Amino acid sequence: MKTVIKNAKLITMENDHRIIENGAIAFENGKITYVGENIDDPTTYDEVYDAKGNYVLPGLVNTHGHIAMSLLRGYADDLPLQQWLETKMWPLEGQYTKEHTKWGSYLSIIEMLKTGTTTFVDMYDNMDVVASAVDQSGIRAKLCRGMIGLASDEVQMQKIEEATAFVQDWEGKANGRITTMMSPHSPYTCPPAFIEKVVEKAKLLNVPIHTHMSETLFEVELNVKEYGQRPVAHLEKLGVFDCPALVAHGVHVSDEELDILAKHDVRVSHNVISNLKLASGVAPVQKMLEKGLLVSLGTDSSASNNNLDLFEELKQVALLHKGVHNDATLIPAKTALQMATVDGAKSLWLEEQTGSLEVGKEADIIVLNTNQVFFQPSHDPISHVVYSASGRDVKDVFVQGKHVVKNGECTTVDEEQVIFEANRMFKKFTL
Amino acid sequence: MKTVIKNAKLITMENDHRIIENGAIAFENGKITYVGENIDDPTTYDEVYDAKGNYVLPGLVNTHGHIAMSLLRGYADDLPLQQWLETKMWPLEGQYTKEHTKWGSYLSIIEMLKTGTTTFVDMYDNMDVVASAVDQSGIRAKLCRGMIGLASDEVQMQKIEEATAFVQDWEGKANGRITTMMSPHSPYTCPPAFIEKVVEKAKLLNVPIHTHMSETLFEVELNVKEYGQRPVAHLEKLGVFDCPALVAHGVHVSDEELDILAKHDVRVSHNVISNLKLASGVAPVQKMLEKGLLVSLGTDSSASNNNLDLFEELKQVALLHKGVHNDATLIPAKTALQMATVDGAKSLWLEEQTGSLEVGKEADIIVLNTNQVFFQPSHDPISHVVYSASGRDVKDVFVQGKHVVKNGECTTVDEEQVIFEANRMFKKFTL
Numbered sequence: 035m036k037t038v039i040k041n042a043k044l045i046t047m048e049n050d051h052r053i054i055e056n057g058a059i060a061f062e063n064g065k066i067t068y069v070g071e072n073i074d075d076p077t078t079y080d081e082v083y084d085a086k087g088n089y090v091l092p093g094l095v096n097t098h099g100h101i102a103m104s105l106l107r108g109y110a111d112d113l114p115l116q117q118w119l120e121t122k123m124w125p126l127e128g129q130y131t132k133e134h135t136k137w138g139s140y141l142s143i144i145e146m147l148k149t150g151t152t153t154f155v156d157m158y159d160n161m162d163v164v165a166s167a168v169d170q171s172g173i174r175a176k177l178c179r180g181m182i183g184l185a186s187d188e189v190q191m192q193k194i195e196e197a198t199a200f201v202q203d204w205e206g207k208a209n210g211r212i213t214t215m216m217s218p219h220s221p222y223t224c225p226p227a228f229i230e231k232v233v234e235k236a237k238l239l240n241v242p243i244h245t246h247m248s249e250t251l252f253e254v255e256l257n258v259k260e261y262g263q264r265p266v267a268h269l270e271k272l273g274v275f276d277c278p279a280l281v282a283h284g285v286h287v288s289d290e291e292l293d294i295l296a297k298h299d300v301r302v303s304h305n306v307i308s309n310l311k312l313a314s315g316v317a318p319v320q321k322m323l324e325k326g327l328l329v330s331l332g333t334d335s336s337a338s339n340n341n342l343d344l345f346e347e348l349k350q351v352a353l354l355h356k357g358v359h360n361d362a363t364l365i366p367a368k369t370a371l372q373m374a375t376v377d378g379a380k381s382l383w384l385e386e387q388t389g390s391l392e393v394g395k396e397a398d399i400i401v402l403n404t405n406q407v408f409f410q411p412s413h414d415p416i417s418h419v420v421y422s423a424s425g426r427d428v429k430d431v432f433v434q435g436k437h438v439v440k441n442g443e444c445t446t447v448d449e450e451q452v453i454f455e456a457n458r459m460f461k462k463f464t465l
Numbered sequence: 466m467k468t469v470i471k472n473a474k475l476i477t478m479e480n481d482h483r484i485i486e487n488g489a490i491a492f493e494n495g496k497i498t499y500v501g502e503n504i505d506d507p508t509t510y511d512e513v514y515d516a517k518g519n520y521v522l523p524g525l526v527n528t529h530g531h532i533a534m535s536l537l538r539g540y541a542d543d544l545p546l547q548q549w550l551e552t553k554m555w556p557l558e559g560q561y562t563k564e565h566t567k568w569g570s571y572l573s574i575i576e577m578l579k580t581g582t583t584t585f586v587d588m589y590d591n592m593d594v595v596a597s598a599v600d601q602s603g604i605r606a607k608l609c610r611g612m613i614g615l616a617s618d619e620v621q622m623q624k625i626e627e628a629t630a631f632v633q634d635w636e637g638k639a640n641g642r643i644t645t646m647m648s649p650h651s652p653y654t655c656p657p658a659f660i661e662k663v664v665e666k667a668k669l670l671n672v673p674i675h676t677h678m679s680e681t682l683f684e685v686e687l688n689v690k691e692y693g694q695r696p697v698a699h700l701e702k703l704g705v706f707d708c709p710a711l712v713a714h715g716v717h718v719s720d721e722e723l724d725i726l727a728k729h730d731v732r733v734s735h736n737v738i739s740n741l742k743l744a745s746g747v748a749p750v751q752k753m754l755e756k757g758l759l760v761s762l763g764t765d766s767s768a769s770n771n772n773l774d775l776f777e778e779l780k781q782v783a784l785l786h787k788g789v790h791n792d793a794t795l796i797p798a799k800t801a802l803q804m805a806t807v808d809g810a811k812s813l814w815l816e817e818q819t820g821s822l823e824v825g826k827e828a829d830i831i832v833l834n835t836n837q838v839f840f841q842p843s844h845d846p847i848s849h850v851v852y853s854a855s856g857r858d859v860k861d862v863f864v865q866g867k868h869v870v871k872n873g874e875c876t877t878v879d880e881e882q883v884i885f886e887a888n889r890m891f892k893k894f895t896l
Contacts, residue, residue: 107841108848112783112797145838251791310788311852313795340852341839349777350784352543357741358789360682364744366543407576408772410538410884411891417539421742421771426857453841460842 035080036062037435039399040073042085045415047092047375047390051368053415059090061397064209064435069391083430085401089415092390093152093174093398093433094344095378098244098282098303098332100158100180101142102135103127105460106337115250115312123337126463134462135160137455139167142342144444144452147173149343149425152398152433153379153388155280155303155332157217157244161200169208172438172446174398176382177204178217178244181232183224190228194235201239211434213241213384215280220246221265222253226272233273242278242383245269248291249283250314266291275300280381282332285309285317292318296325301381304373306350308334319355320364330378343425348374352420367420397435402427466511467493468866470830471504473516476846478523478806478821482799484846490521492828495640495865500822514861516832520846523821524583524605524829524864525775526809529675529713529734529763531589531611532573533566534558536891537768546681546743554768557894565893566591568886570598573773575875575883578604580774580856583829583864584810584819586711586734586763588648588675592631600639603869603877605829607813608635609648609675612663614655621659625666632670642865644672644815646711651677652696653684657703664704673709673814676700679722680714681745697722706731711812713763716740716748723749727756732812735804737781739765750786751795761809774856779805783851798851828866833858 037060044057046069060068060079076082103123110122135158146154152173156164157180168175179197183190201214216236218224224232236243248254248265257265266287269275275298282303287295295302304317322329331347333339352370356362379389388398402409402423409418431439438446468491475488477500491499491510507513534554541553566589577585583604587595588611599606610628614621632645647667649655655663667674679685679696688696697718700706706729713734718726726733735748753760762778764770783801787793810820819829833840833854840849862870869877 105842107853108845109842111845111848111852112787112794114793118793141838141841148838307784310784311793313787313791313793315791316788336853340848343839343855346780350781353738353741353781354785354788356543356744357747357785360744360746362545362549362742362744363543405884407572407579407880407884408774410572410887411536411540412888413891414539414542417542417771421542422538422767424774424855424857426855449838453836453838456841457843460844 036060036078037081037083038073038076038079039083039085039090039401040076041087042090043087043404043415044069044391045089045091045419046392047372048392051416059391059399061435064396066391066393066395066397069393087405088429089402089404089419091400091402091419092375093388093400093431094150094374095330095382095389096146096151096154096333096342096344097280097330097378097381098155098305098334099342100335101154101156101164102130102138102158102160103335103337104142104145105134105138105456106335107340109337111340115314118312129463132160132163134459135163136167137452137459139164140171140447140452141456142336143167143171143173144447144449145342147171147431147439147444148428148442149345150400150428150431151342151344152400152431153382153384155244155382162203165204165207165212168212170446172433172436174211174388174433176213176215176384178215180217180219181224182219183228194231198235198239201241205241209434215242215244217244220253221268222256226261229269229272229274233277236277242280243274244280245274245282247281247284248286249309251286254286264288264291266294270294270298278383283309283314283317284322285315287318289321292321292325292327296327301328301330303332303381304329304351305332305334306347306354308338311338316354316358319351320359323369328377328381329373330381331374344374345423345425348420367416370420371416397432399432400428401430403429467491467509468512468514469504469507469510470514470516470521470832471507472518473521474518474835474846475500475822476520476522476850477823478802479823482847490822490830492866495827497822497824497826497828500824518836519860520833520835520850522831522833522850523806524819524831524862525581525805526761526813526820527577527582527585527764527773527775528711528761528809528812529586529736529765530773531766532585532587532595533561533569533589533591534766534768535573535576536565536569536887537766538771540768542771546745549743560894563591563594565890566594567598568883568890570595571602571878571883572887573767574598574602574604575878575880576773578602578862578870578875579859579873580776581831581859581862582773582775583831583862584813584815586675586813593634596635596638596643599643601877603864603867605642605819605864607644607646607815609646611648611650612655613650614659625662629666629670632672636672640865641818646673646675648675651684652699653687657692660700660703660705664708667708673711674705675711676705676713678712678715679717680740682717685717695719695722697725701725701729709814714740714745714748715753716746718749720752723752723756723758727758732759732761734763734812735760735782736763736765737778737785739769742769747785747789750782751790754800759808759812760804761812762805775805776854776856779851798847801851802847828863830863831859832861834860
């Protein structure tokens, strides 16, 4: 089927940040076949979508999270990190069943699709359940079974086997929408020998590694105390950066550590809102960019955010670094939007598939309802997307050409049922 | 006419932060007559609104801004403050006619109403035009003619006369929805003798004073250089704090200055997003609260924000201070919501009229569409309002009992016309 979106204000996010004021984009069999000036004759297309002058841009890319945790949204706020984890998150996560993971995942997937995220990273367990939800809902994801290594040898091996089986079962599935990684949870929750085993396995499987790193000062100090090195040198020594690697957070990283990360082309997922809410600090994003690191945006889970609206991260990354470094020129709107789109895709080694509107890429496309007061006067669409928009303005979403959100409604998942089930699962917890 | 909103989850924002899970609120002649458990028999009411379990809360209060500047939204971002002002804002503001002010004001008022703000502060010129838009649209506002005093004696006097006439003409108008203040623009744009004249006039008129104060380090240093004192002591000496006073920003204020402000019960409008975007810094809000100051939230203009959605300020104030002070317990959700509601009203000396859902207050009420994924699982409504909601979730808005936003549509202003006119006015600028 040949589809065209006409009368669109196209924000392509190609290298030159081309904006096409009155454009069209066409796709067939999931792939973009045309991006350019508006078309005069739509009769050669099977399906014609009139964007009515609305902004059309690539689907956003969320590079770190734990989607099943949406069941814990709003359950505990405004607490110090350790207390939050030990007295609130872990006791409830300990009660998670596959059913919790299932409905938590669907709740998050609907939220992401409806706010314009078409690709996300997830690190959790019961990943088969998450992958099935991805498959069924039509979203794109890079998934990994997060492994905490503080366990007996037997349990460690079991986790690695589980993670391996997950990669073998799901890599390239859902018509290529699912890709995978191997994921030691973090340097402070995984003994060095365990991390080395995971690295070995990732090399064999030929998949990247994803881990939390240097989210808090506490972790960094612990690493120095236990291993005599800061986390970056530690992970380098363990071979993590010999694989393609994506690290989440990177809040407390020194200049020397940034140099090591740059040398290995390690990708950083900046979780700006979660880092503020959990009082972890402000990552040195400007320095990362100056050193040529690829930086993208992650929401983390909705338990520490408390939503998965990447438009909020977009605005936050463009605001925060200006304010705390007293420089209004830092992270301009274009840079922020790049992080959430094309650089997000590159960070996941998915730049052939998604992240910009270019012929040959897959049709991951979102349409914003910009015929609203929030977007007036109508000029500089990149400014408006970054500083004025909300994920709630997303009207239509296509992933791999499939119309997964139609006029604000998710077409692949029953939202009412998911809301019902998410509340039912929450009530099952012993609080 | 007697109206009742039934089946509501009421967030009252009374002193005890009472939440009524299954409640009702009634009003008549613009005033709240009942807040409590759900009603069984709605037949005694002329109008029954079924909230269907949605959250119902007081309208939000925006305590600082310049609404006509919405025409400059997205025109200039990511620039240093002086360059932004001198090369971008002032040249266009110099071209403003009454017609620009009119359509810029309507654009902002629609935006505020649709995102749940029912009361706002505005400091600008051509205030008759702003006041007429307030009157006609049904919103509530505290308005003042902002006076820059760097001018000849004659022009200074003319401005004071204009501001005085505005107070005399509009105080208490629009059925009491309009109140007024006198407003010297700031210590760095007004000579001391001019400020003293304004103070004298404010006392005669018996209205509060509103001014910008200590937004940037530059201003503070200039004040010390020119007058040998920091801005707070300077304004105290000039008698500003002998009047009820509301200052905007207060980013760069020392502990001693906070003590002076507290002594005079000066109210502070915290403009958290604008301060970040213009790289002004982070105001010491936690210290302000510890010293007992009344702190409320302001968006500033949409030229430095770039929207007027107070839900974004709400979330930002609850996030930012945690992150930059490494303390996740700072500004918990309840405190943030207080700033945007009841403390906002107190900051404007309007606590008898608005800011909470209490019998006897005027019916400034908003309904959020919370039957969406963003609000699930359904518990702790205050957390969800602060951390998960967007202004786009506002469904219905009542001001003084009048239904000014009905199912997402503004009933008092023609949105399509305003969008058209705002764009037309923008095109009139010589850029």
